[in-house]
Amino acid sequence: MGYTPELEKLIKKVEATRPARVEMARKNEHFPALSLKERGEVLNEYHPDCQNEGKRSVKAGPNKGDILQDGVARLLESKPVVKPENIDLAKVDYETDVLVIGGGGAGTSAALMASEKGAKVIIATKLRHGDSNTVMAEGGIQAASQECDSPFYHYIDTIGGGHFTNQPDLVAALAHDAPLSISWLESLGMMFIKNSDGRMVVRHFGGSSRKRLHSAGDMTGAEIMRVVRDEARNRQDKITIIEFAPAVELLLDEEGKCAGAILYNMETREFYLVKAKAVIIATGGFGRLHIKGFATTNHYGATMDGVVMAYRAGVGNKYLFSTQYHPTGVVYPEQNVGLLITEKVRGLGSHVLNSDGEQFCFPLEPRDVESAELIREAMERGKGIMTPTGRVGLWLDSPMIDLLHGEGAVKKELPAKFIQFQRHGIDISKDPMLVYPTLHYQNGGININADAETLVPGLFGAGEVVGGIHGENRLMGNSLQDIITFGRRSGINAAEYVNSDVKLKKLSLDHVVKFEKELEDIGIKNPVRAPILLPDYSTEEVSARRWNEPLKESE
Amino acid sequence: MSETDTNQSKLKIPKMATGDRAILPVGASTIPVYIMGKKYEVPETLTIMKAMEFVGFKFIRGAGCRGGICGACPTVYRRAGDYKLYFGLACQTVVEPDMYLAQIPFYPANRASFDIDTIDPVAESVYALYPELFRCVACNLCTKACPMDVDVLGYISAMKQGNIAKAAEISFDCIQCGLCASRCMGEIPQYHIGQLARRLYGRYIQPNAEHLKKRVEEIDSGKYDKLLDELVKMSKEDLEKHYIEREREPDLAPSGTWMPQDTQYL
Numbered sequence: 001m002g003y004t005p006e007l008e009k010l011i012k013k014v015e016a017t018r019p020a021r022v023e024m025a026r027k028n029e030h031f032p033a034l035s036l037k038e039r040g041e042v043l044n045e046y047h048p049d050c051q052n053e054g055k056r057s058v059k060a061g062p063n064k065g066d067i068l069q070d071g072v073a074r075l076l077e078s079k080p081v082v083k084p085e086n087i088d089l090a091k092v093d094y095e096t097d098v099l100v101i102g103g104g105g106a107g108t109s110a111a112l113m114a115s116e117k118g119a120k121v122i123i124a125t126k127l128r129h130g131d132s133n134t135v136m137a138e139g140g141i142q143a144a145s146q147e148c149d150s151p152f153y154h155y156i157d158t159i160g161g162g163h164f165t166n167q168p169d170l171v172a173a174l175a176h177d178a179p180l181s182i183s184w185l186e187s188l189g190m191m192f193i194k195n196s197d198g199r200m201v202v203r204h205f206g207g208s209s210r211k212r213l214h215s216a217g218d219m220t221g222a223e224i225m226r227v228v229r230d231e232a233r234n235r236q237d238k239i240t241i242i243e244f245a246p247a248v249e250l251l252l253d254e255e256g257k258c259a260g261a262i263l264y265n266m267e268t269r270e271f272y273l274v275k276a277k278a279v280i281i282a283t284g285g286f287g288r289l290h291i292k293g294f295a296t297t298n299h300y301g302a303t304m305d306g307v308v309m310a311y312r313a314g315v316g317n318k319y320l321f322s323t324q325y326h327p328t329g330v331v332y333p334e335q336n337v338g339l340l341i342t343e344k345v346r347g348l349g350s351h352v353l354n355s356d357g358e359q360f361c362f363p364l365e366p367r368d369v370e371s372a373e374l375i376r377e378a379m380e381r382g383k384g385i386m387t388p389t390g391r392v393g394l395w396l397d398s399p400m401i402d403l404l405h406g407e408g409a410v411k412k413e414l415p416a417k418f419i420q421f422q423r424h425g426i427d428i429s430k431d432p433m434l435v436y437p438t439l440h441y442q443n444g445g446i447n448i449n450a451d452a453e454t455l456v457p458g459l460f461g462a463g464e465v466v467g468g469i470h471g472e473n474r475l476m477g478n479s480l481q482d483i484i485t486f487g488r489r490s491g492i493n494a495a496e497y498v499n500s501d502v503k504l505k506k507l508s509l510d511h512v513v514k515f516e517k518e519l520e521d522i523g524i525k526n527p528v529r530a531p532i533l534l535p536d537y538s539t540e541e542v543s544a545r546r547w548n549e550p551l552k553e554s555e
Numbered sequence: 556m557s558e559t560d561t562n563q564s565k566l567k568i569p570k571m572a573t574g575d576r577a578i579l580p581v582g583a584s585t586i587p588v589y590i591m592g593k594k595y596e597v598p599e600t601l602t603i604m605k606a607m608e609f610v611g612f613k614f615i616r617g618a619g620c621r622g623g624i625c626g627a628c629p630t631v632y633r634r635a636g637d638y639k640l641y642f643g644l645a646c647q648t649v650v651e652p653d654m655y656l657a658q659i660p661f662y663p664a665n666r667a668s669f670d671i672d673t674i675d676p677v678a679e680s681v682y683a684l685y686p687e688l689f690r691c692v693a694c695n696l697c698t699k700a701c702p703m704d705v706d707v708l709g710y711i712s713a714m715k716q717g718n719i720a721k722a723a724e725i726s727f728d729c730i731q732c733g734l735c736a737s738r739c740m741g742e743i744p745q746y747h748i749g750q751l752a753r754r755l756y757g758r759y760i761q762p763n764a765e766h767l768k769k770r771v772e773e774i775d776s777g778k779y780d781k782l783l784d785e786l787v788k789m790s791k792e793d794l795e796k797h798y799i800e801r802e803r804e805p806d807l808a809p810s811g812t813w814m815p816q817d818t819q820y821l
Contacts, residue, residue: 028805036795131619131627145767148804148813151779152820155786160798168787176783179770186763189671189754191723195810198762202810209801211810217727222624226731227757230750234668244615266615288575295575299620300627335602335649338575339622349806404807415728419704420623423647534613537576542611 002425004388007332007434013357014395014432021359022403025349033362039369046372046379048292049322049472060518062316071289072320075308078530079516081248082262082271084509089251092260092275092507096122096240097498098491099260099276101247101306104132105221105480106463107282108228109487110494114280115238117495122274123232123239124263126246126283126301126533130229133284133299133441133464134483137221138342138416140213141484142477143178145200149210151175158478161207161366162471165319169450170469174478174485181484182214190227191216203347205476207366213477218342218414221480245272246305246533249512250279250313250459254505258313258459266533277502278458278494281306282487285442285464288535291323294439295338302442305531306465310446312515315454315461319444322472327352327370329438331393333424338438341417343367343476345396345433348413349404353395353432354383368473371437378436385434393434402429441479443470452490458502460494462486575621577605586652603630603645603656616660623647626732629702632656642700642734662733664744669751676759678717685748688715690741697735697745703728707735707745714752722749723756766811782820 003011024030034042044050058066058073068076098114100107103125111121123129144154154175159166182200186192193201193215202211216223232239247261251273260276283306287298296302307317328345330336346352346363352370354360354377361373374394378384384392401410410429411418421428445467452460463483470478519527538546577598579585585596590607597606604618619627628645635653645658667684674680682688688711697707705728713721726749735745773779786794802815815821 026807028807036799127616127619128625128627131625135625136620136622143767145764145770147766147811148815148821150782150821151774152782152786153801155783156794156797156801159786159794164791164794172783172787176774176779179767179774182764183767183771186767187671187758189756189758191727191753191757191761192764194761194764196762198764199766199811200764204804204806208803210804219624219728222730226750227754230754231671233666234670236668290575297622299622299625300614300618334600335647416624419728420647534615535575536613537605537608538611538613539576539609542609546611 017357031359031362042372046375075530079527089507093272094274096276098278098494100280102282103129105134106483106487110280110491113488113491114495119495121239123241129241130225135222135225137480138218139344140215140220140477141480142212143182161475166471167468173450177485188227206364207475250309257457259504277498280460280490282463283465296439297340303532308530317446318467322443324441325371325437326440328435331391331436332387332434348401350400351397355385393436395432396435397432398428451493460490462490577609589655606650617658621646626730629732629734630658644702662737664736666747676755696738700734700738719752722752
């Protein structure tokens with residue numbers, strides 16, 4: 001298939017400017033980065049988070065009064081999947097020390113550490129163990145491991161990238177633990193890219209002062225997930241994994257301590273009660289809500305379940321209005337639309353170019369700034385490139401990588417991406433890629449402290465479901481680091497909490513009853529049922545032919 | 556409004572794709588595909604996954620990252636009149652006319668547990684855990700089935716020859732979808748063996764990072780605790796000042812060679 005003749009003509013313009021741009025890069029000269037003031041201006045004008053349409057005030061619960069995207073607010077004001085009055089809380093199906101909800105990188109790290117501290121663990125996960133955004137994180141994981149770097153600079157880069165809105169204790173925990181996480185992964189047998197003497201190969205990323213990005217090919221997240229999952233499978237005596245069984249509600253005890261969860265077997269449609277002395281929420285983000293209709297890089301199960309369950313248990317959240325649009329999602333070919341092009345492509349020196357083949361931004365601004373600059377170039381200045389399916393994109397000049405780092409560098413550094421495009425007849429070491437911002441990451445999430453504790457005793461949080469670490473904008477490589485840092489912290493602290501001789505009292509769903517009552521009192525009409533668990537991609541035509549009402553099964 | 560009216564108003568083709576819902580792209584026509592033997596008309600440009608959703612399937616199994624890296628959607632298919640079997644990921648493979656397809660979201664494979672801390676990182680350990688390795692007859696069906704173009708037979712052969720490093724490197728792109736194991740006449744769980752080789756390689760054969768070890772010791776000794784405490788309490792103005800004054804490590808400086816002028820925070 002490859003590029004159409006029209007697009008090939010435009011690629012000629014990219015090729016024409018390339019030699020001079022490569023020369024520039026060799027001399028370490030860059031298109032100038034924006035000042036803090038200019039960043040603010042371009043964000044205010046062009047970033048989707050900053051536009052008011054589609055937002056409203058939340059009417060119920062701990063975040064009452066916050067202004068959020070309508071789709072997010074609706075899920076916070078949702079009603080439960082189960083009817084509390086129909087549940088016999090004396091009939092427990094599983095009992096354990098620690099229940100981990102979510103089987104991605106954060107949940108699995110938590111399970112490993114909790115089991116190391118002697119706790120009996122259950123991982124309940126909606127899809128397969130490992131189905132998560134973790135596997136999709138390509139570029140790398142941050143840690144100040146170099147001599148020229150330190151946790152100080154990791155902290156400064158992170159909080160500056162987040163426009164100084166980050167929760168300070170969480171950033172300090174991240175910067176402090178990051179090298180420990182890398183060392184832990186190394187000891188589990190993760191294959192990092194290293195020099196022959198064992199030195200980690202590290203790279204720059206958007207918003208970095210030091211090269212701090214450690215990677216494993218361009219599938220760093222997948223490699224992390226493979227390794228921690230394999231290790232969890234080695235510990236079957238301590239860790240039980242229940243797949244295709246998402247949690248749909250948290251259980252508390254009479255004293256308000258977290259005491260387990262209700263799981264839903266999606267295949268048999270049965271519900272299970274799990275009684276646990278501690279619960280770790282590691283359910284990931286909300287990309288599959290497709291805020292504002294944007295395509296997403298997220299995996300199939302990213303539907304905000306954890307935030308919804310925690311909300312009913314009284315745990316609020318922060319910065320849920322803030323969504324990260326990754327600046328470089330694929331817009332061509334159509335089959336790959338929405339997929340992520342790792343920031344590593346720019347870290348390796350590729351420029352972002354308009355339809356004239358000219359640069360218009362520093363390629364390594366923090367992600368929100370970079371996204372806003374791409375949107376401005378296409379929408380305000382009309383310098384985007386149209387695809388045959390009517391999408392608009394800008395060029396990402398990947399062939400520069402071979403020119404800067406030697407023949408074969410693209411294939412070596414970006415093997416998965418190379419194959420993905422080759423399947424559709426495009427050689428990204430010879431031709432540039434067409435990209436546009438895509439919905440990538442839930443910046444906000446539930447409130448925790450540096451020990452990964454929520455305000456509910458026995459309830460912990462880790463990973464994308466948590467808010468505050470990244471403030472209103474996350475830097476590349478900090479999400480993989482945050483799942484390991486807070487995954488490990490939550491696991492250790494949950495096990496220690498369990499070991500402090502926790503005595504659970506009678507199980508209760510009163511928090512759910514109370515929340516439903518609040519919705520009713522406020523007069524919220526037709527709340528959706530949530531967690532929604534999976535997105536629905538039926539076309540309107542198919543939905544119309546389903547005759548939902550008459551054929552609906554009894555509830 | 557009656558049910559029929561509502562349906563009528565819904566029955567127009569949407570012009571724009573939003574989110575991940577598949578549409579019939581402008582100018583595209585439909586083609587017949589056979590999903591588990593049953594005929595459906597789907598837009599010609601879609602992936603198998605989006606085409607199945609287009610006609611009304613909702614996945615529980617068989618969909619994961621939707622980006623070609625998680626291994627949840629292995630699919631096997633034939634073309635009409637062609638005896639050959641083809642393999643691919645449903646999220647990455649574009650539909651073709653008269654394709655007969657079925658998903659294989661799970662395939663059972665033997666996995667042997669081990670202790671990463673005490674295992675002897677030699678080939679004999681792998682042989683002991685997976686004696687079935689030697690049932691390989693080098694038929695190469697595993698490689699032919701791999702949707703990631705991994706040379707599966709290559710890493711299995713390397714492992715048979717006792718070369719853990721080679722097996723680790725060749726198997727690196729494996730997404731553990733299980734198609735190799737589904738085709739193996741020796742009933743070998745290739746992808747678990749590849750995983751074992753990679754972990755042995757990463758832990759014992761690749762040299763450890765000395766600079767990282769040093770940094771871990773510094774952190775454990777509490778070297779940065781005071782600095783981080785100060786940062787947590789620092790005013791926004793002071794943080795901004797530090798942020799603006801950062802020195803940037805040169806892009807092409809080899810790792811470990813450059814040092815900043817200001818070293819007080821290292």
